[in-house]
Amino acid sequence: MDILSLSAVELAAKIKAKEVTVKEAVEAVFARMEEKEKVLNCYVTLDKEGALKQAEEVQKKIDDGTLTGALAGVPVAIKDNMCTEGMLTTCSSKILGNFIPTFSSEAVLNLKKAGVVIIGKTNMDEFAMGSTTETSAFGETRNPWNEKHVPGGSSGGSAAAVAAEECFFALGSDTGGSIRQPASFCGVVGMKPTYGTVSRYGLIAYGSSLDQIGPLTKNVEDCATVMEVIASHDLKDSTSVKREDTDFTSALIEDVKGMKIGIPRDYFGEGLDSEVKEAVLAAAKALEEKGAIVEEFDLSLVEYAIPAYYTIASAEASSNLERFDGVKYGYRTEEYEGLHNMYKKTRSEGFGAEVKRRIMLGSFVLSSGYYDAYYLKALRTKALIKKAFDEAFAKYDVILGPVAPTTAPELGKSLSDPLKMYLGDIYTISVNLAGLPGISIPCGVDKKGLPIGLQLIGDCFQEKKLIQTAYTYEKIRGEFKKPADSMEGGRK
């Protein structure tokens, strides 16, 4: 049996049925890593010894009936901005290069309670600031579909690890598209839940009003199953929402009859690659044929989302990243004269270029004299964007569009022009500003052989509609292609 090609839910079922042991599953992913990691670099930290130890404990609990959940025994990767007790957590930054948390983030604890095995921490853009995973201080991650291309970002390591079968699912975080866009570029499923659904406790903050943790998985069933486990009300996160409707797997229903789907015309304008456009519209057509009511409409304000986002996210980042000063954790510069010089030198040596760029911009838009003109203006724009979505969701259950304007760009082509890179986030970013849930699901492959992603956006707390629509689409689409192993011989 090819263990690696199983989904997370399938693997857990086989473990329960004693057809596979947890240890075998763990050993299979580590064997896969040995084959792939040298080129792909999905992980910052791997913990085989710890994983085998967890495997033993989990196996015992499965055997004695203590652990019965749908994910028990499944090897999982965690984005390196979520604290994991006793395991290096770097945010792919030099400034946290030696940080070993003494506690775990709530989402990770929820997974551990469900009996998963944490195998390692995945690479990302430094502090989640980037769209390609090239701003990592520990080298870029490569796209498993074509090693000359980026995996997307900032959860690029998580997306690539799932696509390359170096884990069975992964957690990522999404501030402006950082789960959905890499999922799209790597041909896997990624969901950004409604703001407040998954606790942010232990997630190293970037833009606190926008950040959400979510799953990157092989299919929609796994996505719903992971969501069900990680969603929880947490008193340690004051923005955590108490929800009663987190039984997401109940929405795995193959039916879209009467589902009202809106296609924003403004998502199909200039800048959208024609192959992406075709694949996304073909998916809409397929859903229409299954009984969904599909209609075009004007969402409006789309071009204002990016400038509003970069103002708000940078402002929050400049404040959140003040804590990295060489006093309480992480890197401290070697030589300094006095306290302030130590702060400055530590930060200047510890942060990379993109992080410094955003801290500078954020400090500027929050500074006295500019606060009203920039920061408050952006928050007012955010209110208008939220209103535009409210109006759309008065008419539609689901909004359908592309995840990104293009498929994965080549390595080394994005960072030289940050503004152009930011424009790639145009379809994902407003979802974060409005706190909405969004899902990315593979819907095609372009002529270059790179995957194309379909994005479904729902109103706040309507993840189930997204899951139902995505699940139905997945059944219509059938098994999605996998990245070819041809480039280096690969697995037989």
Next chain:
Amino acid sequence: MANVISDETIEYVGILAKLELSDAEKEEAKSDMGRMLDYIDKLNELDTTGVEPMSHVFPVQNVFREDVVTNGDDSENMLKNAPAERDNMYEVPKTVE
């Protein structure tokens, strides 16, 4: 470029951001920030008169709880990652003479 960032502004933002930039980095930051602000100025096309700034998408209130201690002394754990510590405290360079 409509927004020209002066040397004084970059110096000032550097102080706020607690970053020490080299001369080359300063020049780059000036042009980067100018370009970003030009782009952000696009928001001025929107009439936001009378629109309340939205910091949170849900109408959330402050979260209160009873003032009861639930955590113990965790100083040992907290100091585990300190770059320098002494006598159960973070150690920093001398700040007052």
